[in-house]
Amino acid sequence: MTGGAVRVVGVGMHPWGKWGRSFVTYGVHAARAALDDAGVPWRDVDLVVGGETVRNGYAGYVAGATFAQALGWNGARVATSYAACATGAQALDTARARILAGLSEVALVVGADTTPKGFLAPNAGERWDDPDWLRFRLLGMTNPAYFALYARRRMDLYGATPEDFAAVKVKNARHGLANPHARYRAEVTAADVLGSPVVSDPLHLLDICATSDGAAAVVLASDEYVRRTGATGSVRIRAVSTVTPSFPHTVLDMPQLATDPALPPFDDHGGDDGPRRTFKQSIADAAYDEAGLGPDDVDLAEVYDLSTALELDWMEDLALCGPGEAEALLRAGETTVGGRIPVNPSGGLACFGEAVPAQALAQVCEVTWQLRGQAAGRQVDGARVGITANQGLFGHGSSVVLST
Structure with missing residues (x-):
């Protein structure tokens, strides 16, 4: 790696809803909004990473090229990422890695989806390996x-x-x-x-959250690009965690109770004498370790509230409070805007619904607006550090830490 920081220089979204249009329409809208926010010309973008959307045909499987074509071929390299509900964070990490390696200066990351009504059912037919x-x-x-x-x-x-x-x-x-x-x-x-x-x-x-159409986009740039062009780079990506489960904790999410003798003490970092850590806790551990920050540094969190109860779980998984303490924080008003640690100031999936390739990027958009002081009507005063959390099928997890 070349060192230095990767900056968020632009963010944009297409409103969530049930619009019945192509996911490309939503993605292009969000991408243009992010480019406008960054003040970065399209010709400067040298990498486009798309979040794959499996329900939207072949164009969805090659989302990076799909968005690059729709925005107008400019010679940029393309990549496509899929990590179920953690897709947006994985796409972000792909872009960040190329910038850190000195292989890219400006990257556009886009996630968009058009979802069917009802549950996200698998494809028709017998699929015994699904x-x-x-x-x-x-x-x-x-x-x-x-x-x-x-x-x-x-x-x-x-x-x-x-x-x-x-x-x-x-x-x-x-x-x-x-x-x-x-x-x-x-x-x-x-x-x-x-x-x-x-x-x-x-x-x-x-x-329980709905399923929605929607899109989000993020423009990343190197420190050198920000210095050279004067682009707004006040928000820094401190960490992107995309870890998978560690044996023997391969049953996702389920914590081992202190009274459960079935498994020996285990540390997801690889030790054999540390505390027991669930998969979701290990996602946060990796993010904090890379960021060089801890839960006490966090001013706000955007978490994956597929259901109301899951938001409470994530608060503990991110170590924003101890096990069993989330309800007390909630009841005391500490997780609302104006409280000690606001959770989902955006409204979360409760207000958005799921647009799978876009939702982890939407969380980054919200944290960016919060750290810039641009979240009118829901602003967390003095916010300097924000964390996101997301999880997808097949052992995909993600957490992004951003700071001013």
């Missing part, structure tokens, strides 16, 4: 069933209540009111959440 097909078709285990198991675990272990889960939705809905890119921008009460249909006990409809 875990999604197996769990959807043979077990009936759609994503909300998993979310409900996680929620029930919090209730059994830590005394969480359906009212706590509803409070997460209420908080995020309030944050999303001021976000012009959010799909859902309306006040929600706890009674609304608890009165909505039960999808998978104990979770109600308003506890």
